[in-house]
Amino acid sequence: MFTVELTFSINGKSYEMEVDVRKSLMELLREIGYTSVKHGCGVGECGACTVLVNDVPVDSCLYLATWVNGAAVRTTEGECRDGKLSPVQDAYVQEGAVQCGFCTPGLIMNTTAFLEKNRGKEELSREEIKKGHAGNLCRCTGYQTIINAVEAARKKDVC
Ligand code: FES
Ligand code: FES
Incomplete structure (x- = not known):
């Protein structure tokens, strides 16, 4: 298994971890617990896996987890503010x-x-x-x- 060390943030929380180079961002996010990120088509057609990377929407099923090194990821879990919906x-x-x-x-x-x-x-x-x-x-x-x-x-x- 080939892994790389990644540093990134999700909804403002910092992460540093070894990640399999073959893993998609969708898989990584769901494994960490951000299950709002849905596995729909898995091939970039449905948008159910959309998250923001440095404020730009991406289909996380097609986006390699390694590409978030140094980036800020946002999911809908992080959009609530002070316990209220955005x-x-x-x-x-x-x-x-x-x-x-x-x-x-x-x-x-x-x-x-x-x-x-x-x-x-x-x-x-x-x-x-x-x-x-x-x-x-x-x-x-x-x-x-x-x-x-x-x-x-x-x-x-x-x-
Ligand atoms: S799961 Fe359908 S675009 Fe990613
Ligand atoms: S797919 Fe059911 S609410 Fe959009």
């Missing part, structure tokens, strides 16, 4: 954008990065929101409530 998490609940919930952690992380990137932009159309979330599939909601949630979170000037 504005994005709260908007998903309030808008009924969650059904089975399997896609939700990945969507929330993508929405968070999307709104951070577009902060300060005057107009953000539903079409732009759709395009910004094209990499996240949901089998339950029909997407309208998800777009509503992104719009609602944006109104709160989130992130």
Whole structure:
């Protein structure tokens, strides 16, 4: 087994560990206990495994764990603040954008990065929101409530 020593953080907590070079970031995160990171398709199609690496969304199933050396990883577990849901998490609940919930952690992380990137932009159309979330599939909601949630979170000037 080939391993390398990695130093990185997850939701602000520092880690230093030996990691198998063949391991994906999704596998590593789930083994450590960040089980919000879902194993969906495993081939970069569904977005259920989306996390942020240095604030950029990645499909963690396709992302080698070794690539996070020195990086800051964010998962939805770390988005709660002072025991409260983040504005994005709260908007998903309030808008009924969650059904089975399997896609939700990945969507929330993508929405968070999307709104951070577009902060300060005057107009953000539903079409732009759709395009910004094209990499996240949901089998339950029909997407309208998800777009509503992104719009609602944006109104709160989130992130
Ligand atoms: S599990 Fe990673 S994109 Fe589907
Ligand atoms: S809520 Fe079920 S897959 Fe999206």
